[in-house]
Every structure is written in C-alpha cells, then in structure tokens.
Amino acid sequence: MQLRNCLALGAMLSIFSVQLLATQTPLSNAQKQTATQLMQTALESKLGMEIVTSLTTEIGPRLGGSEAEARARDWGVELGKRLGFDKAQIEEFTMPFWQRGKLHIALTSPYQQELYGTALGGAAPTQEKITADIVYFRDIHALADVKDGALKGKIAFVDGDLMVKSQTGAGYGQANQRRRIGWQHAQRGGALGLVVRSVGSDSHRFPHSGMMSKDGDKWASIPVIAISNPDADHLRRLHNLDTPLTISLHSESKWQGDVSSGNVVLDLIGSEKPEEIVLIGGHLDSWDLGTGAVDDGAGIAITTAAAALIAKLPKRPKRTIRVVMFGAEEVGLLGAFAYAKQHEANLTNHVLATESDFGAQTIWQLESNVNPQATLLIDEIAKILSPLGIVRGRSDAPGGGPDIIPMAAKGVPTIRLNQNGHDYFDLHHTPDDTLDKINPAELAQNIAAYAASIYLIADSDVELKP
Amino acid sequence: MQLRNCLALGAMLSIFSVQLLATQTPLSNAQKQTATQLMQTALESKLGMEIVTSLTTEIGPRLGGSEAEARARDWGVELGKRLGFDKAQIEEFTMPFWQRGKLHIALTSPYQQELYGTALGGAAPTQEKITADIVYFRDIHALADVKDGALKGKIAFVDGDLMVKSQTGAGYGQANQRRRIGWQHAQRGGALGLVVRSVGSDSHRFPHSGMMSKDGDKWASIPVIAISNPDADHLRRLHNLDTPLTISLHSESKWQGDVSSGNVVLDLIGSEKPEEIVLIGGHLDSWDLGTGAVDDGAGIAITTAAAALIAKLPKRPKRTIRVVMFGAEEVGLLGAFAYAKQHEANLTNHVLATESDFGAQTIWQLESNVNPQATLLIDEIAKILSPLGIVRGRSDAPGGGPDIIPMAAKGVPTIRLNQNGHDYFDLHHTPDDTLDKINPAELAQNIAAYAASIYLIADSDVELKP
Numbered sequence: 001m002q003l004r005n006c007l008a009l010g011a012m013l014s015i016f017s018v019q020l021l022a023t024q025t026p027l028s029n030a031q032k033q034t035a036t037q038l039m040q041t042a043l044e045s046k047l048g049m050e051i052v053t054s055l056t057t058e059i060g061p062r063l064g065g066s067e068a069e070a071r072a073r074d075w076g077v078e079l080g081k082r083l084g085f086d087k088a089q090i091e092e093f094t095m096p097f098w099q100r101g102k103l104h105i106a107l108t109s110p111y112q113q114e115l116y117g118t119a120l121g122g123a124a125p126t127q128e129k130i131t132a133d134i135v136y137f138r139d140i141h142a143l144a145d146v147k148d149g150a151l152k153g154k155i156a157f158v159d160g161d162l163m164v165k166s167q168t169g170a171g172y173g174q175a176n177q178r179r180r181i182g183w184q185h186a187q188r189g190g191a192l193g194l195v196v197r198s199v200g201s202d203s204h205r206f207p208h209s210g211m212m213s214k215d216g217d218k219w220a221s222i223p224v225i226a227i228s229n230p231d232a233d234h235l236r237r238l239h240n241l242d243t244p245l246t247i248s249l250h251s252e253s254k255w256q257g258d259v260s261s262g263n264v265v266l267d268l269i270g271s272e273k274p275e276e277i278v279l280i281g282g283h284l285d286s287w288d289l290g291t292g293a294v295d296d297g298a299g300i301a302i303t304t305a306a307a308a309l310i311a312k313l314p315k316r317p318k319r320t321i322r323v324v325m326f327g328a329e330e331v332g333l334l335g336a337f338a339y340a341k342q343h344e345a346n347l348t349n350h351v352l353a354t355e356s357d358f359g360a361q362t363i364w365q366l367e368s369n370v371n372p373q374a375t376l377l378i379d380e381i382a383k384i385l386s387p388l389g390i391v392r393g394r395s396d397a398p399g400g401g402p403d404i405i406p407m408a409a410k411g412v413p414t415i416r417l418n419q420n421g422h423d424y425f426d427l428h429h430t431p432d433d434t435l436d437k438i439n440p441a442e443l444a445q446n447i448a449a450y451a452a453s454i455y456l457i458a459d460s461d462v463e464l465k466p
Numbered sequence: 467m468q469l470r471n472c473l474a475l476g477a478m479l480s481i482f483s484v485q486l487l488a489t490q491t492p493l494s495n496a497q498k499q500t501a502t503q504l505m506q507t508a509l510e511s512k513l514g515m516e517i518v519t520s521l522t523t524e525i526g527p528r529l530g531g532s533e534a535e536a537r538a539r540d541w542g543v544e545l546g547k548r549l550g551f552d553k554a555q556i557e558e559f560t561m562p563f564w565q566r567g568k569l570h571i572a573l574t575s576p577y578q579q580e581l582y583g584t585a586l587g588g589a590a591p592t593q594e595k596i597t598a599d600i601v602y603f604r605d606i607h608a609l610a611d612v613k614d615g616a617l618k619g620k621i622a623f624v625d626g627d628l629m630v631k632s633q634t635g636a637g638y639g640q641a642n643q644r645r646r647i648g649w650q651h652a653q654r655g656g657a658l659g660l661v662v663r664s665v666g667s668d669s670h671r672f673p674h675s676g677m678m679s680k681d682g683d684k685w686a687s688i689p690v691i692a693i694s695n696p697d698a699d700h701l702r703r704l705h706n707l708d709t710p711l712t713i714s715l716h717s718e719s720k721w722q723g724d725v726s727s728g729n730v731v732l733d734l735i736g737s738e739k740p741e742e743i744v745l746i747g748g749h750l751d752s753w754d755l756g757t758g759a760v761d762d763g764a765g766i767a768i769t770t771a772a773a774a775l776i777a778k779l780p781k782r783p784k785r786t787i788r789v790v791m792f793g794a795e796e797v798g799l800l801g802a803f804a805y806a807k808q809h810e811a812n813l814t815n816h817v818l819a820t821e822s823d824f825g826a827q828t829i830w831q832l833e834s835n836v837n838p839q840a841t842l843l844i845d846e847i848a849k850i851l852s853p854l855g856i857v858r859g860r861s862d863a864p865g866g867g868p869d870i871i872p873m874a875a876k877g878v879p880t881i882r883l884n885q886n887g888h889d890y891f892d893l894h895h896t897p898d899d900t901l902d903k904i905n906p907a908e909l910a911q912n913i914a915a916y917a918a919s920i921y922l923i924a925d926s927d928v929e930l931k932p
Contacts, residue, residue: 057703060579068577111534113526113757116897204670205756205897230900234757237523237901290671291579291700431582431671434696435703 026377026462027384034313034459035384035452041309042448049440051079052301052360056291056435064285064328064335065097065259072284076264076300076325083308085323086316087267093338095328097259098122100288101252104129105195105225109246110238116228118289119253120179120196121211121331123224126251130155132192134235134245140178143185151189155247158182158194159236162229163201167364169421175199180213183220193223193249197232202426205230209287209429211331223251261285263335264325266304268311270458272318275346278458279322279353279412280307280450283329283403290433294424298438298446299356300325306450310458317458319351326403329357330429333402340406350412351464352457355401356446359427360438361420363390363449367397370413370464377462378415381453388445393418413464415457417449492843493850497925501850501918504775508914513774515906517545518767518826522757522901530751530794530801531563531725538750542730542766542791549774551789552782553733559804561794563725564588566754567718570595571661571691575712576704582694584755585719586645586662587677587797589690592717596621598658600701600711606644609651617655621713624648624660625702628695629667633830635887641665646679649686659689659715663698668892671696675753675895677797689717727751729801730791732770734777736924738784741812744924745788745819745878746773746916749795749869756899760890764904764912765822766791772916776924783924785817792869795823796895799868806872816878818923818930821867822912825893826904827886829856829915833863836879836930843928844881847919854915859884879930881923883915 027035042048059075062068073090080088098121107113108131132155137143143158158178164171179199186194198208207226212219227235238245264284270276282299286292307323327335340347352370366385368378375395382392393416400407400414408414427433457464493501508514525541528534539556546554564587573579574597598621603609609624624644630637645665652660664674673692678685693701704711730750736742748765752758773789793801806813818836832851834844841861848858859882866873866880874880893899923930 053703057700057707058576060573060577060700071577107526110524111526111537203900203902204672205900206671230898230902233902234523234526234900237519241523432696434669434671434700436669436696436699 026460027380027456031456031459032384035456038309038451038455039388039448042306042451043444045305045309045444045447047308048301048305048443048447051304052293052297052438053435055297055300056293060291061288062284062286062292063288064331065095065261069261069285069327073262073264073327076284079304080266083304084311085266086269089265090262091265091339091342092260092262093334094258095261095334097256098331099253099256101125101254103225103253104250106248107245108248110243115231116205116207117225118207118209119251120209120224120226122219123212123251123253124221125254126193126223126249129248129250130192131246131248134247136239140182143182146185146189148188149190151186151191154191155193155195155249156186156189156191157235158196159232160197162203163199163425165201165422167420167422169358169424172199172425179210179226183212183222183224184215187220187222191222193225196224196226198226198228200229200425200428200430203229204432206430206432209289219255223249225249225251261327261334263327263339266307266323268307268316268321270318270320271316274320275349276319277322277350278319278454279324279350280355280454281324281326281403282356283335284325285328285330287330287429289429289431291435292433293435294359294427294433294437295429296357298360298443301443302356302446302450305447306454309451310455317455318461319458321454321458329403333405336403336406340410347407347410347412350407352415353400353404353407353412354415354417355403356417356450357401357403358419358421359424360443360446361423362442362445363388363417363419365391365393365418367393367416367418368395369398369466371466374462374464377460381456384452385449388449390449411465413466417453419446492926492928493846493922497922498850500779501922504917504921505854505914507775508772508917509910511771511775511910511913514767514771514909514913517770518759518763518904519901521763521766522759526757527754528750528752528758529754530797531561531727535727535751535793539728539730539793542750545770546730546732549770550777551732552735555731556728557731557808558726558728559800560724561727561800563722564797565719565722567591567720569691569719570716572714573711574714576709581697582671582673583661583691584673584675585717586675586690586692588685589678589717589719590687591720592659592689592715595714595716596658597712597714600713602705606648609648612651612655614654615656617652617657620657621659621661621715622652622655622657623701624662625698626663628669629665629891631667631888633886633888635824635890638665638891645676645692649678649688649690650681653686653688657688659691662690662692664692664694666695666891666894666896669695670898672896672898675755685721689715691715691717727793727800729793729805732773732789734773734782734787736784736786737782740786741815742785743788743816744785744920745790745816746821746920747790747792747869748822749801750791751794751796753796753895755895755897757901758899759901760825760893760899760903761895762823764826764909767909768822768912768916771913772920775917776921783921785924787920787924795869799871802869802872806876813873813876813878816873818881819866819870819873819878820881820883821869822883822916823867823869824885824887825890826909826912827889828908828911829854829883829885831857831859831884833859833882833884834861835864835932837932840928840930843926847922850918851915854911856915877931879932883919885912
C-alpha cells in the first residue's frame, strides 16, 4: 500500500468517523438523560388528566364555530399562561357554521319504532316532517349505481358492514365513503333524504356523526342522517324479510352563515434558535354529541402537558416549542388551513410538526418523514422511547395528523407517534365520547412519549427538512 | 341375634335399599340418555336465535300494555302452534298503562349541554318546560334526610356510585333504591322534579329506564328522569367545582288509563299426568327503549325452544310442560299476578315453576327449593348438566324468577338455572338492549340446560313440594 493511498484512506476513514460520530450520537448523554427524566415525570404526573378533565367538564361539547368553542379558546389561553408558556394567544379566522338542530327519525311501517340517528355535518334540514318509503342499498357501490331520478319521493338507506376494528383504524377510509359522498348519489336519484349506516366499529346504539364532503363547492340539499349500527342491522333484517319499510323524518340541522373561530397558539420560546419552531398540537373543537374527551381533548391534553413538563426544565430547549390548539378541525380542517395561510411566510421556520388526534390509547410506533440525516436522530429517539413499548416504524411515512396536512403539503417535516386506535371508532363522533373512556395510565404514556421526543428535537441542531 | 331382630333388621335394610334405590336412581338410564341427547340437539340447534331474532325484528319494542305487546302475543300463539305445542292461547288481563312521551333535558347553566335521560316508569309529566336550579345529593341516604319542603322550586339530583358488575347481579338491589323510592323524598321536599343517576354497571351514555315503586297506592306526582352514568359523572364533577347547576326539563310521559294485556300459555300435554304442570317461561313485554333482546327476548327464546325440542321427542313426557310468556313484567309483574290469580284453583297442580329472565349469558349454577326427596332428583339433574359447565348450588334457595314470585308465595316449588349476569346491567332497560348483544353459543347453552332439566322433571314421578 502506498503512502498516498494510505493518506487517502485515512482521510476517508476520518470523514467516515466524523459521520459515524454525527450519526450515531446526534444526542448528548445529558439530552438523553433529560429525555428519560421527562418520561419518568410524565408517567407520574396527573397533569394530562387534569387538562382533559377541565376541558370536558368546564367547557363541554364545543362544535367548531360555536359559542362553546370560543369559551374553549379562552380556556386554552388561560391554561397556557398558568402552565408557564412564554406566549399564549388566539389567532382568529372566519368560517361557515353548520349547527345541529332537533331530529326525530322513526320507523313507521311495519310498526312504530324510534331510530337512533344524528344529522351528518353539512346536511340540509327537512322543511317539515316527511314520511316516505325506504329504498334499500346494500352498500355505497349499490347506491352509486342508482339511475338519475330513480328515487323520487323516497328516502334512500345505504347499509354497509360493521367497520373492522384495528390498531391502525385501517377500515375507516373505506367505510367512510357512504358518509362522505352517499348524499351525492341519493340527491342525483331525487331522494327526499338519505339514511346512512353509522361509520363505527361498535355495536352500541349511538349514531356516529361526521362531516360530509362537498361536491365541488356545493353541500347537500337533502337531509342526511346516520343511524346506529344496531338500528341499521334492524332495518337490514326487516328488508331481508321483504318487509316494505317506511320512516318519518324531521331534521332541523342547517347552515347558519359565517362566524368566528380561531386557533390557540402557546409558545415556549427557544433559548438559542427562537425562530425555529417545533409544532405539536391537537384540535380544540369537538363534535357536539359527546364532550370530545377522546376526540380530541386527549390530544390537547397530551401535547399541552408534554410541553408544560418541558417548560419546567431549568432551561428552554434551543428551538421554540409551539402547541397549537386547532379550531374547527371536525368541520373541515378549517383551523389547519387558517394556520398554514396565516403563517405562510414563516412555514420554512417550522422544523417539524405533528398532531395527537387518534384518541388516548397508548402509542405503539414512531414514524417519520424527514431527511436521511435527521432519520438517524429519529431512530435515536425511538430507542429512548422503547421502554414505553414504542417501536420504530417507517422513515418515509407521510402524515403528521389531520391538522398538519396543509403544512406538510408546503414541505414541513413530520413525525407520527402512532396510537393504538383499536377502540377509537367505537367512540368517535358519538355521544359516548366522554371523559370516563380515558385510561389515565395510557394518557400518561402518550405524554411521556411526546415530552421526550419533542424535547430532543427542539434541543437538537439537526435540520429535518427532506 | 334373635330371629325377630333379624327380621326387623332385614325389613329395615329392605326399606333402606328401596330408599337407596329411589334416591340414587330417581332417573332411568333411558331418561338420562334422552336428556343428554336433548342437550346435544340444543347445542346444535339455531331455534333459539331464530325465535329471539323474530321477536325483536318483527315485533320490536313491546312495552307492557302497548299495541306492540298485543302483536307480540299473537306472535307467541302463532309460534307455539308452528312449533308443535298442543295448546296455545292468550289469557287476558287489564292493567293501567304508563306511556313514555317526548323528553328534553339539558344543562342550561354553567352552559348549554344536552343530557341523555329517560323518564322512569310511573313518573308524572311536566306541565310545560321547567327550568330550575339543581340541589345535589351524593346518594339516596342524603336525599332521604331532606327536610319536608326544603326543595321548593328546585330539581333534586340524586347521585350514587356505578353499580358493581358481578355474576349474580348482587349490586342491583341496593343501587336500585334511588330509582325505586327517590321520588318519595324529592316530592316530600317539594321538588319540581327528580333526576337520578341511572342504575347500571356500564359507562355508556344510555339512561336505564325502570319502574318506580308506589308509595302505598300512589305514584309520583313529579317528573323523574334517569340520566346516563357519564352524564351523572359530569354533573358530579361540576358540582364538586362548586358550580351552580341549572337544568331545563320537559317530559310528556304519563299514565294513560286502563288497557288490555295478557299472558301467552303454550302447553305440551303430559302423556301420563296431564294435570300436573311443569311451568317455565320468560316475559314477553320489554322496556320501550331497546328491542328487548336480552330482557327478555332471550328468556322467551330459551324456554320456548327448550320445550319445542322436547315436543319433537317420540313421546310426550308424563307431565304437562307449560311455557308462559308473561305480559307486563317490567311494569310490576302484572302478568305474573294475573296468572297466579287466574290459576289459583289449580296452582297445587303446578309441580314446579321457573323463569329465564337474566339475559343470555351462560348458566353456571342450578339451585332449587323442593323437598329433600326431590332434592336428590335435582342433584341428579345437576350431574347431567355438568358438561355444560353448570354446578349445583343451594337446595334451599327461594326464587325461580320475578314472574314466579306470586306462584312461589302460594307454595309452588321452584328451581333456578342461574345465568352469568356480569354484563346484564350494562344493557338492562337501555336502548342498547338489541339482538346483536346475544351470543348464539351462550343462548344455546341455556336452551340445552332447560331442555334437559325440564324434560327430566316432567318425565319424573317425584313429588317436588316441600
């Protein structure tokens, strides 16, 4: 081996060693110790339960655009101040307001029986009580095949299957089609209204609410009602007995014009790079049927408590940690789009964004969508989180949560702390989404994972952009 | 040993042997084989599910005294004929009819929030919507201490604890006091109305209905509303924050005067002792909120299917097997009292009575209240049932089911095939009592146990009276 070659090899090894050092130890021992201590503190803290208890009890249900959501914003600012955030403010936006009104839906033939239903978001009201025969469709595909005008004077019922329960909530997207676009086919068929089997994995007698999709810029001009899975089972059984079905329907839910909503923004200002923002959050609004404990009081509690525990450290992390309590998520990610627009000029300063919006069961996986160098940082974080039962997932997983979509679309890097969603769609958008459904130990595990990982990213110099 | 003594000893031994024979083998091998075969057939049969599916689907909810309950009686007679019973008839009686009307109950201060409530059976209506402050009572004992007139202009809320879940349903009796007699104290206090934490072991947002107790011959003259456990939790938390609570209440449920109800009586006439009756049954009425699958469509299905399987044997058992579908059980055992009165003259011919009215989970224990000789027969039956996971319980256990109470009080012997009631009070009297809650395999186990034990008792010569 010639000297020249040896020197070249030495230089290569040296570069390699530096890279190895940089990639194998993107975190200092002190940082690792702080993260581990944060996890321990989080597991012992009651702060998360206190936050979600306060939100659901003192504010209650808080539909996007409602007076209750406005009270929740004031609550959020007050909470941020009390927990030691450096900055706590509301960023307002304007939105169209759909409000639930009274509903009565009942089977009237072959006999009288109340049905447990709820209007879907965006539905039109009935002018008065309507009574009409049901035309049964086994699933959304059957409804999609309906001929124009074939449903005149009728109410369509689109059945479907009970949503499969899974850790990832995988069945939701498909099941959700009947809720999202069913009305477009029913309306095209000339139906007086549409009744939809609830999108949910439970067999309780609760209807699941949720927003419908617009057709271009148009909302439904017919009433659309989701009924509970047991009610849908009941109609299916009667239909399978060749029993003609008639229902009566009176729904007063409707659009009410423009109102104010807003995002609550809480900042822990970074000690070295205050302009660089690590954004976490949940959504402050809820559907109106429950008190929004699981969706998404839990996400608000998890991310706020995690940041509040970091706020108690002797020194702020290098970067700014921002908790956003997004407004009006359920009704179309309106707070998320408002945030991305209002912060358009400095989105490049958002080094990372992630949201907790999948309930309160434990986190089982960490996924990311950052550059390869930063991926090694996330790998290191995953090792630190592993005592919480969290495994490392894909490093090319897009996402970050519903309210992160508009930011991610503009290039903001994301991670996901994926929660076990096995029971999430039992409760999702129903009256049953209440505080008692949250297991305090599981909530604390979430906070531990957020506190450790967000601290480490905020105290790092690693650039995460792909 | 003298001859005389020897003869006496021989006679004694002879008597002893006969007794031993009688007590150790009260059942023939042929009878045992038939019973075991019935069990096997029952476990493979779908008849029970077909019956409860038909009742809940084709009739739906069937409140005692309603038009739906009348349709259920016709259904019961028709079913009995189709299943090969020798006699199928309705025995009518008259009853006072309490009917649920519209209800709206909401928290109005500190903010507006709908509550999930239901009027309790026997409650008076509000004249119009009332809005009043809540006076909170931690439990029924606190309410019982209220001074006369101390609640004028107020609505009382009686809280309590979540009912303990247990195999035996042991917590029901005590928890039920606030539902049964709470109104008497609230009314004495001068309250405008009473709100009660639901008596149930679930944390779902369903209120549990149920009948209140009369005070002498008087029903409540105030509205009484049960709210779901999560709603009660919510009010408790707000109360514990020293938040003054106001609710609005409008309830139209009320007494409607006398109507007709009836019991359906299906007989398999005994081949040797037709006048001796082994009575089994369930109740045909249900609360109106669910479709009465678990309470007590299951009991109807279990006992009717068990008898129908016996009806397919080549020969009728010696004694008559009678299935009674009792009317108006939920609203005060009205069918049971009517039956005991209408059959007063021949109750001595009722050799045994038992009812299935504790849901559809598996039977785990056989108890009895018959004479010592007959106890040995029941012991033998328990051995035959043991492959079903059924153990022998007390032989001095009174009971036999709610509708058996009036008969048992007149000396009719009873057994109990005790079901696992662990989940029963999650569903009991709620909208959630629907067909999907029944596990077909568990229902079949019940039918197997009833078919075998009732066949053996009906084909026996053993006198059961204590």
